Amino acid sequence: QSVLTQAPSASGTPGQRVTISCSGSGSSVGSISVHWFQKLPGTAPKLLIYRNNQRPSGVPDRFSGSKSGTSASLAISGLRSEDEADYYCAAWDDSLSAVVFGGGTKLTVL
Amino acid sequence: QVQLVESGGGVVQPGRSLRLSCAASGFTFRGYGMHWVRQAPGKGLEWVSLISYDGSKKYYIDSVEGRFTISRDNSKNTLYLEMDSLRAEDTAVYYCSRYDGSLDALDIWGQGTMVTVSS
Numbered sequence: 001q002s003v004l005t006q007a008p009s010a011s012g013t014p015g016q017r018v019t020i021s022c023s024g025s026g027s028s029v030g031s032i033s034v035h036w037f038q039k040l041p042g043t044a045p046k047l048l049i050y051r052n053n054q055r056p057s058g059v060p061d062r063f064s065g066s067k068s069g070t071s072a073s074l075a076i077s078g079l080r081s082e083d084e085a086d087y088y089c090a091a092w093d094d095s096l097s098a099v100v101f102g103g104g105t106k107l108t109v110l
Numbered sequence: 111q112v113q114l115v116e117s118g119g120g121v122v123q124p125g126r127s128l129r130l131s132c133a134a135s136g137f138t139f140r141g142y143g144m145h146w147v148r149q150a151p152g153k154g155l156e157w158v159s160l161i162s163y164d165g166s167k168k169y170y171i172d173s174v175e176g177r178f179t180i181s182r183d184n185s186k187n188t189l190y191l192e193m194d195s196l197r198a199e200d201t202a203v204y205y206c207s208r209y210d211g212s213l214d215a216l217d218i219w220g221q222g223t224m225v226t227v228s229s
Contacts, residue, residue, distance in 0.1 A: 033214045037155070044205060044222060045155060050215035088155050097169050099145065099157035
């Protein structure tokens with residue numbers, strides 16, 4: 001069972017702004033860095049956000065991340081059909097000495 | 111370009127062994143920690159194991175501790191995952207990933223290799 005909790009699904013219409021949340025224990029999300037990955041079927045996960053709110057080069061600024069206490073969020077603005085994917089948060093858990101992933105949120109673009 | 115290519119997956123009977131490989135290219139392999147992450151059919155991502163840049167530190171998820179062994183050969187730019195006593199619940203796509211310390215994140219991923227444990 002994941003120690004990071006995500007809602008299983010989210011949806012939005014093109015152009016809309018959606019937010020995906022990730023909550024966890026102090027030993028995981030409370031740690032310094034929360035990361036976000038996008039996963040399309042049949043493809044490798046893609047790093048979207050690192051260190052809570054940093055975007056790797058090449059990731060559009062429509063994607064943004066934030067963290068407050070033991071909760072983190074991924075926001076996607078100007079929603080596009082190609083954003084339809086599974087989104088995962090992840091963090092290092094000091095108590096487990098392991099990387100933990102959230103259960104994933106399936107984003108549907110209506 | 112920076113690339114990770116996994117190989118070694120296949121169909122194996124419960125209790126048997128399998129070794130996965132991950133060939134790295136386009137970057138200084140010996141300078142990076144490496145991870146294995148898996149995704150079972152219809153399930154989410156699950157971290158499996160990590161190895162430090164020099165192989166001195168290794169960590170595993172509890173469910174594979176004692177059955178899986180992560181290793182690396184920096185002279186061959188290759189990461190390995192030796193999987194013993196395989197179980198049906200180990201069935202998944204296995205991805206190798208590079209840990210970039212400057213980002214503190216898994217920034218490069220391979221395309222994955224499928225492991226099916228079935229009699």
